[in-house]
Amino acid sequence: MLSLESLKQHLERAHIAGHIYQHHQILVLQEPFTENGSALNIFVQHELTADQIGLQFAVEHTDQKLKFLIGVTHSNQDHRSEISIGHLKGNQKAFNLCYAFYNYPKHFFVVETDLYANAEQFKDCLEKQLFSQPELSFLDTATKVNPMGQNYPWMKDYIAQLSLEMKVRIQTSLM
Template sequence: MPLPDPNIESVKSRLERAQLAGHIYQHNQHLLVLQEPWAEDGTILNNFVQHELSADQIGLQFGLRLSGNQCDFLIGVTHSNQDRCYEIGAGNLKADQKAFNLLYAFYNYPKAFYLVSLPLSANSAQLTDAIETQLFSQPSLDFLNTAIKTNPMGQQVNWMKTFIVQQALEMKIRIQTCLY
């Protein structure tokens, strides 16, 4: 579905009026990133999730890439842990990845950065599939498969994956709502 007004300034203005984030960063003429995203109730969005056994952390950021009158939803994902053998510096990000701040929490610095991209008009099944193929299939993120909790109905739930998909889906819907 094409954007009603594909002008980046107009898109940025609509995102700001919808109060989706503390700041909308314009990286260039085609890329916007939500810095300090807010939840629907105006509180700061929890954009970190940590595995309770391995201390691996995932940080999420959201953005938009405009191309003509089409728009892609972007999910910037940082992975950090306590292994100090390799840490990403801001200078190591390439191309559009540079628009995303390297998120970190506590004492962990990012070890990897992943960028998931899909059309903003994608439905929830397509979003889940894009995250599964572009992110969850990464061998370095295998720890996500061990983050399992039992829900109140007694079912085993892969809670970290569920958290990532749910946060991405909610933000994508909120962005769509303010733009269309």
């Protein structure tokens, strides 16, 4: 099993992010990159409601186990429930929520899974820990039509695909 420092070195050599921030046993990928080294688009916005999702990715090193974490912010135009870094608890504090977009986040979620979970286990984790949250029900209305004329949940698909790709890139960097 890799030490936390060795894990960080592997991630840095793989050029997965512009900076890797350490918070206790968590390594958060700040300014993540695509495989070709360009900036990764970690934001997705609903066309009709202006609800926006921001994603951050991290690896947690605990008890001889590596976990993949996704910090998810949800922002919208409702100013009644803005959160700040001071309101985060536990491992949530590893994620920097001061995004310079429309407004401060309204909700924050952490998705946690084994780094080596297979794609089906990972998607199940996303469904249970994120997509089933009542605050994110707007994701069900974010649909597009595919070439075969079928509606598909494009925001959910984007979040799942981007997150799975980053998880696989992290796994690959450790080989």
